[in-house]
Amino acid sequence: MPELPEVETVRRGLLSAMEGQVIKAADIRRxxxxxxxxxxxxKRLTGAKVTHLRRRSKYILADLSTGETLIIHLGxxxxxxxxxxxxxxxxxxxxAIQKHDHVVLDMQNGARITFNDARxxxxxxxxxxxxxxxxxxxxxxxxxxxxxxxxxxxxxxxxKGRNTPxxxxxxxxxxxxxxxxxxxxxxxxxxxxxxxxxxxxxAKERISTLVPIIRVVLSEAIEAxxxxxxxxxxxxxxxxxxxxxxxxxxxxxxxxxxxGCEGKISRIVQSGRSTFYCAQCQR
DNA sequence: ATGTGTTCCTGTCCGC
DNA sequence: TGCGGACAGGAACACA
Numbered sequence: 001m002p003e004l005p006e007v008e009t010v011r012r013g014l015l016s017a018m019e020g021q022v023i024k025a026a027d028i029r030r031x032x033x034x035x036x037x038x039x040x041x042x043k044r045l046t047g048a049k050v051t052h053l054r055r056r057s058k059y060i061l062a063d064l065s066t067g068e069t070l071i072i073h074l075g076x077x078x079x080x081x082x083x084x085x086x087x088x089x090x091x092x093x094x095x096a097i098q099k100h101d102h103v104v105l106d107m108q109n110g111a112r113i114t115f116n117d118a119r120x121x122x123x124x125x126x127x128x129x130x131x132x133x134x135x136x137x138x139x140x141x142x143x144x145x146x147x148x149x150x151x152x153x154x155x156x157x158x159x160k161g162r163n164t165p166x167x168x169x170x171x172x173x174x175x176x177x178x179x180x181x182x183x184x185x186x187x188x189x190x191x192x193x194x195x196x197x198x199x200x201x202x203a204k205e206r207i208s209t210l211v212p213i214i215r216v217v218l219s220e221a222i223e224a225x226x227x228x229x230x231x232x233x234x235x236x237x238x239x240x241x242x243x244x245x246x247x248x249x250x251x252x253x254x255x256x257x258x259x260g261c262e263g264k265i266s267r268i269v270q271s272g273r274s275t276f277y278c279a280q281c282q283r
Numbered sequence: 284a285t286g287t288g289t290t291c292c293t294g295t296c297c298g299c
Numbered sequence: 300t301g302c303g304g305a306c307a308g309g310a311a312c313a314c315a
Contacts, residue, residue: 003308034291034311058309076309077293100293119292121309164286173310180308230295230307249308271287274306 002074004058004145004178005221006232006240010080011055013235017085017111018062019053027104029097033117034075038126044068045105057141057177061132069129071137075121077231085111090236118231141177145214150176152208159199159207166202167195168271170210179214182227182249185276187217189248189258194282195268195275220245248276256281 002010026045028037038044049065060080062070074080083092086109094112097104103115103124115122127135142158143149158175159166169175170184179187188195190213193206226232226240229250234240243250247257248265256263256278263280 006308034309073309075292076307117292118294119307119309121291162285168286171309182308227308232308272289273309 002058002078002226002232003180003183004055005183005218005224005242006226007058007060007074007178008055008222009226009234009240010074011053011060013082014060014080014113015053016087017082017107017109017113017235018050020050021111022047022049022108023105024108025106027106029102029104033102033120034073034123035125037124041124041126044126045070056138057144057173058180059138063129067129068126069132071123071125071127071132071135072115073123073137075117075119075123077119078115078117078122079231079233080235081114081116081233081237082235083112083114085109088236090238092236113235140174142173142175143177145176145178145218150211150214152211155211156204156207159202162199164199165195165270166193166197166199167275169199170214171271171273176214178218181273182246183214183217183221185249186247187214189277189282190217192258192282194279195270195277197283248278251276 023045026042028042031037050062051065052063054061058073060072064070082088083094098116100118101114101116105113132138159169162169167184167188170179187210191209193202221227221242224240224242225234227242228239229243232240251265252267254265256265258281261278261281263278265276265278268275
């Protein structure tokens with residue numbers, strides 16, 4: 001799925017078509033994604049103005065004039081595509097419904113937002129905006145990696161005593177919210193830390209280096225429009241291009257790009273997920 | 284409380 | 300070509 005940079009790319013792409021605009025009609029084409037859609041979702045969306053379009057971790061949050069917020073998660077394969085937006089830099093005409101188009105929002109300004117998700121690991125829910133932070137999907141999330149609450153003392157403290165590998169710890173959304181498999185691999189490579197090292201056994205000076213590296217990697221990826229491997233698309237259908245900057249992810253058997261390193265990228269499996277790293281320069 | 288493995292679902296790719 | 304198995308940007312859940 002989209003990790004934080006991909007979700008942020010999608011949010012930015014949706015801004016001009018959605019923020020400040022009224023939802024004219026909502027077509028909910030099946031009863032559920034990962035979970036059932038909320039009661040009367042179409043009715044609750046119709047006629048509402050989107051006052052703000054925000055992001056929390058990997059969730060897109062559309063605050064509505066009705067006092068509710070639409071919560072959107074893209075899962076592994078979710079896309080949001082815009083058509084019919086006259087103000088768009090790259091105009092896309094409407095197309096016929098495609099396979100796996102599950103939700104279609106028609107805006108008063110003529111723009112259409114289509115949520116497409118082949119694997120249906122995505123989700124949508126609605127909640128009172130004032131009570132959003134208590135929503136079960138959001139309540140336990142850790143701090144935003146690009147925000148001030150995520151800092152060196154915080155991370156050192158949260159990893160203290162943890163017996164799980166650092167790779168697994170950084171994937172834990174309760175520790176830091178927004179990293180996924182790609183960016184954790186890339187971050188650990190830049191930090192020169194082995195993904196296998198127990199989180200609680202890494203010197204605090206080394207843990208501290210992770211904070212700025214996480215910020216830089218995510219920021220660079222957002223700048224690049226995210227990473228498109230299989231599913232991720234920007235809202236105009238364009239690919240992201242951060243995948244061309246991968247040092248380790250999906251680079252099994254490639255030579256390590258660290259200057260002076262003679263190593264080769266390995267793939268291992270941790271907690272059921274692929275980890276890519278260089279055993280030579282990541283210790 | 285922490286750590287690990289399974290599960291949801293569809294599509295694609297690789298080897299035989 | 301066809302078929303089976305592995306694998307895919309996530310994360311809730313069940314269990315040790």
